Amino acid sequence: DAGITQSPRYKITETGRQVTLMCHQTWSHSYMFWYRQDLGHGLRLIYYSAAADITDKGEVPDGYVVSRSKTENFPLTLESATRSQTSVYFCASSESLTGYGYTFGSGTRLTVV
Amino acid sequence: RKEVEQDPGPFNVPEGATVAFNCTYSNSASQSFFWYRQDCRKEPKLLMSVYSSGNEDGRFTAQLNRASQYISLLIRDSKLSDSATYLCVAWTRGNNRLAFGKGNQVVVIP
Numbered sequence: 001d002a003g004i005t006q007s008p009r010y011k012i013t014e015t016g017r018q019v020t021l022m023c024h025q026t027w028s029h030s031y032m033f034w035y036r037q038d039l040g041h042g043l044r045l046i047y048y049s050a051a052a053d054i055t056d057k058g059e060v061p062d063g064y065v066v067s068r069s070k071t072e073n074f075p076l077t078l079e080s081a082t083r084s085q086t087s088v089y090f091c092a093s094s095e096s097l098t099g100y101g102y103t104f105g106s107g108t109r110l111t112v113v
Numbered sequence: 114r115k116e117v118e119q120d121p122g123p124f125n126v127p128e129g130a131t132v133a134f135n136c137t138y139s140n141s142a143s144q145s146f147f148w149y150r151q152d153c154r155k156e157p158k159l160l161m162s163v164y165s166s167g168n169e170d171g172r173f174t175a176q177l178n179r180a181s182q183y184i185s186l187l188i189r190d191s192k193l194s195d196s197a198t199y200l201c202v203a204w205t206r207g208n209n210r211l212a213f214g215k216g217n218q219v220v221v222i223p
Contacts, residue, residue: 029191044213044214045210048209048210059210090157096203097209099202099204104157106156
């Protein structure tokens, strides 16, 4: 199916475990982004990528690792999950960095216990 | 100071009424502005871009005031389906990210 898909939709993990959230887009968009959304904070950028093998930090990168070996995939890894990383995570893609044309995936709701 | 500030509400609106709300942005270098709509527990979706001259899309009108650094959204003839959270968004060259406000929650009441 065309679009941007995230998996899993829901995930419960224990403190200290590694967990990877997946993001896949079929448009061949150059730019991909990971945001987290928390009550009281709105959406905040974690990492973004301008192309395969090019990634950069956003507003709240600590505790997260990303990679982009293929244009269509942009996984987000929590190396050692903490309760403060309980959140809803949204992946997005865009053809440009101008702010136009962003499309978001349906999100992953992560709970760290 | 947050880059984009919004009064979260909720804004309880009778069906058929008009509702308007503003957001303010702190970075005068911000170049592009948007309103996104987010339904409960779903992803944000672009509602409309905001232009300096103001723009309208059906029942929705957006305005940008660069001098006062605020953006507004007006919804006319509110429908029950308009119930959602409306996110004010700014993009600034060099930040390489969309800056989101916390959202205005709108509840349209029958």
